[in-house]
Amino acid sequence: MFSAPSNLTNGQANGTHTLANGATDDKFRLKAGLAQMLKGGVIMDVVNVEQARIAEEAGAVAVMALERVPADIRKEGGVARMSDPKMIKEIKAAVTIPVMAKVRIGHFVEAQILEAIGIDYIDESEVLTPADDVNHINKHKFDVPYVCGCRNLGEALRRVNEGAAMIRTKGEAGTGNVVEAVRHARQVHSDIRRAQAMDEDELFTFAKELGAPFHLLKETARLGRLPVVNFAAGGVATPADAALMMQLGVDGVFVGSGIFKSGDPVKRARAIVKAVTHYKDPKILAEVSEDLGEPMVGINCDTLPEGQKMATRGW
Amino acid sequence: MSSPLAVTIGVLGLQGGHAEHAHSLLNVARSHALPPDVQLSVRDVRKPEHIADPSLDALIIPGGESTSMAIIAESMGLMQPLRDFVNLHKKPAWGTCAGLIMLANHATHTKQHGQSTIGGLSVTVDRNAFGSQRDSFVCDLAPPPFSAPSSSASSASPSATVPASAPPTTTPTPFPGIFIRAPLVSSIDAPSVLTLCTVSHKGHQGPVAVRQDHILGTAFHPELTQDTRWHEYFVNMVVEAKRAAAAGQGGSGSGRAKAGAALEERVG
Numbered sequence: 001m002f003s004a005p006s007n008l009t010n011g012q013a014n015g016t017h018t019l020a021n022g023a024t025d026d027k028f029r030l031k032a033g034l035a036q037m038l039k040g041g042v043i044m045d046v047v048n049v050e051q052a053r054i055a056e057e058a059g060a061v062a063v064m065a066l067e068r069v070p071a072d073i074r075k076e077g078g079v080a081r082m083s084d085p086k087m088i089k090e091i092k093a094a095v096t097i098p099v100m101a102k103v104r105i106g107h108f109v110e111a112q113i114l115e116a117i118g119i120d121y122i123d124e125s126e127v128l129t130p131a132d133d134v135n136h137i138n139k140h141k142f143d144v145p146y147v148c149g150c151r152n153l154g155e156a157l158r159r160v161n162e163g164a165a166m167i168r169t170k171g172e173a174g175t176g177n178v179v180e181a182v183r184h185a186r187q188v189h190s191d192i193r194r195a196q197a198m199d200e201d202e203l204f205t206f207a208k209e210l211g212a213p214f215h216l217l218k219e220t221a222r223l224g225r226l227p228v229v230n231f232a233a234g235g236v237a238t239p240a241d242a243a244l245m246m247q248l249g250v251d252g253v254f255v256g257s258g259i260f261k262s263g264d265p266v267k268r269a270r271a272i273v274k275a276v277t278h279y280k281d282p283k284i285l286a287e288v289s290e291d292l293g294e295p296m297v298g299i300n301c302d303t304l305p306e307g308q309k310m311a312t313r314g315w
Numbered sequence: 316m317s318s319p320l321a322v323t324i325g326v327l328g329l330q331g332g333h334a335e336h337a338h339s340l341l342n343v344a345r346s347h348a349l350p351p352d353v354q355l356s357v358r359d360v361r362k363p364e365h366i367a368d369p370s371l372d373a374l375i376i377p378g379g380e381s382t383s384m385a386i387i388a389e390s391m392g393l394m395q396p397l398r399d400f401v402n403l404h405k406k407p408a409w410g411t412c413a414g415l416i417m418l419a420n421h422a423t424h425t426k427q428h429g430q431s432t433i434g435g436l437s438v439t440v441d442r443n444a445f446g447s448q449r450d451s452f453v454c455d456l457a458p459p460p461f462s463a464p465s466s467s468a469s470s471a472s473p474s475a476t477v478p479a480s481a482p483p484t485t486t487p488t489p490f491p492g493i494f495i496r497a498p499l500v501s502s503i504d505a506p507s508v509l510t511l512c513t514v515s516h517k518g519h520q521g522p523v524a525v526r527q528d529h530i531l532g533t534a535f536h537p538e539l540t541q542d543t544r545w546h547e548y549f550v551n552m553v554v555e556a557k558r559a560a561a562a563g564q565g566g567s568g569s570g571r572a573k574a575g576a577a578l579e580e581r582v583g
Binding site for chain 2: 005006007008009026029030033034036037038039040041053056057058059060061062092094095096097098115118119120121143144145270273274277278
């Protein structure tokens with residue numbers, strides 16, 4: 001039986017709700033708890049030790065170790081797989097912050113390998129080429145926590161039901177275009193607000209409509225937020241993009257290609273970290289947005305052929 | 316009845332589990348664990364002016380990533396105000412996990428170029444002492460001393476014995492200690508540091524809750540549980556400090572203190 005992590009509240013909840021969240025399952029409590037500690041932070045994609053150190057020095061709360069950032073996966077094509085464990089171990093040895101890595105959707109053996117080398121968080125990611133086009137990994141079987149992507153509330157709650165301890169809205173990775181990230185975050189939050197307005201009778205039907213497990217939907221409606229930490233991902237390229245996602249109500253931000261595909265990664269990484277901390281303060285956002293050099297070029301999502309959209313992967 | 320005592324506790328909101336701490340404090344305020352005259356309010360702290368505000372009585376530094384927190388604090392000019400708050404004005408402070416690392420005078424296994432800290436707590440802390448996330452664990456710990464709800468403020472002073480003896484007859488229920496990539500106090504570097512609880516887990520052992528005067532540090536996460544006893548303990552620390560400061564200023568102190576205050580007024 002699922003119960004939400006303790007004291008995970010929605011941003012505005014200070015004192016307005018009396019929550020009695022009591023996660024009884026210790027294993028899940030540890031998994032979700034690490035995500036709670038990452039809130040208000042930026043998780044950066046890095047492809048080598050040097051970039052990992054830049055990310056750590058900039059104040060990233062974690063790094064995502066991978067061989068190619070999504071922008072390069074797009075450009076080069078072919079099958080994208082889990083990264084070489086050797087390179088992940090090198091990055092793990094180089095930094096003290098948590099290290100995450102990606103596995104293909106449904107590829108539980110890649111996940112076993114990452115668990116064996118002591119990775120801190122696994123991203124079952126649509127950015128890699130799916131290994132199973134029907135099932136996701138049964139994440140309850142693992143001690144290592146998982147983060148999974150979603151485009152709407154139903155998808156988010158299906159992943160939580162499979163054992164994900166953290167969610168990220170998908171966006172469209174490797175485009176440098178925030179439009180899909182905004183679409184997905186808005187969709188999740190609008191689904192939650194609809195659920196909050198329903199009585200229990202209606203929630204049964206809404207659960208069917210969303211393809212979400214009823215008990216998780218009910219818990220979501222009670223909390224007024226996803227029952228695990230939720231970051232934004234996929235297309236964040238500027239401090240303003242990051243603050244936009246925070247103001248839309250996510251708990252933190254993943255930045256993939258946006259930093260190391262830009263003109264001045266060190267400066268941009270620091271600026272995005274500050275923007276996430278002070279996401280409600282336009283004066284600070286203006287300061288950190290100044291003189292950042294070239295952003296990543298970016299792709300218009302409307303012109304992206306259907307086959308190249310990553311967000312539609314996931315079932 | 317004495318007039319209400321307003322107590323304001325800030326939670327450093329740069330990153331990490333600050334909302335969880337605020338929520339736990341509000342749960343304490345809602346419960347009847349506090350002395351009846353205490354009015355507790357909770358505040359988000361992220362800028363130098365928030366820390367400099369004289370109405371801020373105490374600060375919680377939450378869990379999160381200590382490197383990120385230190386870098387953000389440094390870049391926002393927060394580090395010196397934080398050091399002044401804790402070490403110059405000696406206002407009560409509590410660090411959990413990353414917060415403990417920030418308050419410790421020394422930390423080992425820090426990132427490549429080291430990391431800046433607030434300091435004040437005379438201990439050495441080993442970062443990620445237990446390993447990576449798969450080594451995170453939950454275990455039973457001794458509860459904070461005198462954690463049973465007590466209406467008399469005078470009974471809340473910590474005893475130097477370790478662990479402090481519980482109130483008569485009741486055996487305290489253990490506290491659920493949540494350790495997530497947690498640090499461990501590897502050495503205590505001053506006699507005034509009290510060990511409030513220890514852990515022994517897979518070959519690692521040592522103090523995981525320590526107090527030195529007005530500074531409290533815990534390696535685990537009470538804010539990730541529904542158990543508010545550590546939050547009650549800290550609020551009581553703050554209440555005591557505030558009452559002591561008020562007495563020192565002559566508000567309710569001895570006749571001599573009152574005379575002193577009156578004299579000051581005339582001189583002023």
